[in-house]
Amino acid sequence: MYNSNYYGVFVVTADASDYGDVLKxxxxxxxxxxxxxxxxxxxxxxxxxVYIPVNEGTPANVNGGYNFNAACKxxxxxxxxxxxxxxxxxxNDALYRGHSSMYDFxxxxxxxxxxxxxxxxxxxxxxxxxSMDEHIADYRAxxxxxxxxxxxxxxxxxxxxxDCGVPGRLAN
Numbered sequence: 001m002y003n004s005n006y007y008g009v010f011v012v013t014a015d016a017s018d019y020g021d022v023l024k025x026x027x028x029x030x031x032x033x034x035x036x037x038x039x040x041x042x043x044x045x046x047x048x049x050v051y052i053p054v055n056e057g058t059p060a061n062v063n064g065g066y067n068f069n070a071a072c073k074x075x076x077x078x079x080x081x082x083x084x085x086x087x088x089x090x091x092n093d094a095l096y097r098g099h100s101s102m103y104d105f106x107x108x109x110x111x112x113x114x115x116x117x118x119x120x121x122x123x124x125x126x127x128x129x130x131s132m133d134e135h136i137a138d139y140r141a142x143x144x145x146x147x148x149x150x151x152x153x154x155x156x157x158x159x160x161x162x163d164c165g166v167p168g169r170l171a172n
Contacts, residue, residue: 003027003053003075012059016071019059020078023051028082035083046085050118052156053079056094069108076114089154090116095125096135103142110148122157129158 004012006022014022028051035045042048053075054060060071072090079086091105109115119139123132136153143150 001031001049001051002055003051004055004059010055010058013061014059016059016062016067016074019053019071020074023053023075024078024081028079028086032083032086035085046087050087050089051079051083052089052092052120054090054092056092056122069105069112072105072109073112073114076116087117089118089120089156092120092122092156094122095128096121096123096131096138099138099142102139103146106142106146106148110146115148116151118152118154120154120156123155124157124159124164126160126162128160132158 003023004019006027007014012019031049031051035049038045054068054072057068060066060068062070062074068091076088076090079088091102096102106115121135123129123135132155139153140150
């Protein structure tokens, strides 16, 4: 679930604490209730329903500035407060930002007990289909180096920008 879609706009400008309140008091309680209603039929419902609080870096406004990692901590804690068995994905950025960015994110999450259950990002740039393996290998090397168990990796958006909106090209 792309939770920031709650706002109905891309590049959400909500402050992280306001969005955290929405996650904690509106989105997660409704999802938790729905999951409880479906749990008998789908005992693995927590793995089927994955919260994705951030899409392409937004929203991440914390105390008047951009602080992606601190925002992710707020969102993680907000979701878990209302849905303790939730599966949460992240960082879900627009691209794999490279070794140092992923290292900082995983280090922060490890130190602050907000590690995503599923690692997600997009591969939308030219040539990304050729470099996905390298990005996943880098993520795994960082995790190994920090003593963090690998999480499932999901590339949840992938296409060349020039192909987006052109169904015949996307089918290829």
